[in-house]
Amino acid sequence: MAPQRTRSLARAAAGARGLRRAAPVVSLVLGLGLTLAACGGTTRDSEEERDDPVGEAATADPDAEYRSDLSVAMLPKSVNNPYFEASSAGAERVVAELGGDYEYTGPSDASASSQLSYVNTLSQQATDVVLLSANDPNALCSALEQARSLETAVVTFDSDVAPECRDVFVSQVDGVEVGRALVEMVAEQIGGEGEIAVLSATANATNQNAWIEVMERELAENPDYAGIELVTVAYGDDEDEKSFRETQGLLQANPDLRAIVSPTTVGIAAAARYLQGSEYQGEVALTGLGTPNQMREFVADGTVTEFALWDPTRLGELAAYAGAAVASGIITGAEGETFTAGELGAYTVGADGVITLGPPTRFNAENIDDFDF
Structure with missing residues (x-):
């Protein structure tokens, strides 16, 4: 993993999420055997290391600009999966266009226990945005709440967790x-x-x-x-x-x-x-x-x-834009908020913080060669 840049107090003044929510700091669940020894970067070892104070719920600013210094990590159900590799390509492209740092990381097996240590590591490294496709709706909630209390924007895509455990969910389709x-x-x-x-x-x-x-x-x-x-x-x-x-x-x-x-x-x-x-x-x-x-x-x-x-590349793009929008204070995840996802266009946050990409496409002998993903 590339070292993550330390957040500064000036970020709050530049439009960071800031007073987004009050959340209790729970203990990290560590030692599950998936230690990422090769990963460097800043860790959050104390309450004082937060750059953005935790307070009451924030108000979205639809006129805010996307931040250009975001660190974004995608955590799929499992790596070495063509579907998630396509999603990662889309997300990486968006993060690069926004001027941020991107990382694609995760377990080789599709289990919640395997994902847990990755969530904890990314939280400790002060990652601004985590894009997660969850293997279980509830098993990761404590770790995700810990990450959110430390001002990491948690965006699920493809497969959701309980709504209270993340900021928004980017759904492929209804x-x-x-x-x-x-x-x-x-x-x-x-x-x-x-x-x-x-x-x-x-x-x-x-x-x-x-x-x-x-x-x-x-x-x-x-x-x-x-x-x-x-x-x-x-x-x-x-x-x-x-x-x-x-x-x-x-x-x-x-x-x-x-x-x-x-x-x-x-x-x-x-x-x-x-x-x-x-x-x-x-x-x-x-x-x-x-x-x-x-x-x-x-x-x-x-x-x-x-x-x-659906197009998994576009799903990754929308997830990255949604995460950047939360981290930049453009949206908070409340129903009715809007943001623009580059060439994908404008999106509105629905009930329970759900953002929907669009309808599925059917592929057959007549049209399959029109697509390349």
Whole structure:
């Protein structure tokens, strides 16, 4: 990690977040075995090291300028994931344009316990903004509140935590739209009848679970889907090999399975690799959420007919702008506040501090070559 610059008291006068909220300082949870010995930088060892006093809730200043000295870190569910690498590229570009320092860091496995020590380290290094895709909605809350009490802006993206544990959440799309799109695609591909299964990421992933709940509700309440039965949900933990094995298990345990829906980029690619060239290719449909670049060959050979996603690069860009807006005092996370995210345009903070990027795009043989991410 690159050393982080120490904050100065002058930053408060220049429009920092300042009197944003009163928050108790809780003890850091340390010693979980993921010590980042190679990371240098300033640490916050005492109350006196805060540059911005903690007080009552701040008032947003929509006319404030983005600060040019921000340190921003992205902490994904796991590194070495093409989806998050694309998000990181977008965030890094925005931070560079704003004149700040950027870091991409995180665990190799998608677990909340693995993310915890990274949150603590970034907080101790006086990182201005943390962009987090959470592996659990509640497990990180104490550490995130500690970071916020020390004036780190916490922005979740892709997968949220409890609203009180962060400043804003940058959502890919409305969760209901995702769940409905998944059901619509699988229904179209199996003719509206048959058994389906879901290959998810981790059991505690808030975004995955929200989309699956919408799918279940649509299947139960919409008469158009009366002939479709969701028989099981498997979890590949956003690990390629485990997702591959779980796909095999789903097919062996459910001989009448007509389709697999995988709302995770790691899962859908692993499932496609298993189906490709197997006895199930062309017999069992596969859809879900993936990137065009990773799914292109599977669409070309007919393993996958159609899938969906938003642009993860733009998601990273919006998350970076949102974090910079909070750290610069432009927004606080209150409903109705507005900010401009560069070429992405103007955004309004919704209920519970949610900022939504936009609707998902469906990819198929007709349009997949129009996209490169």
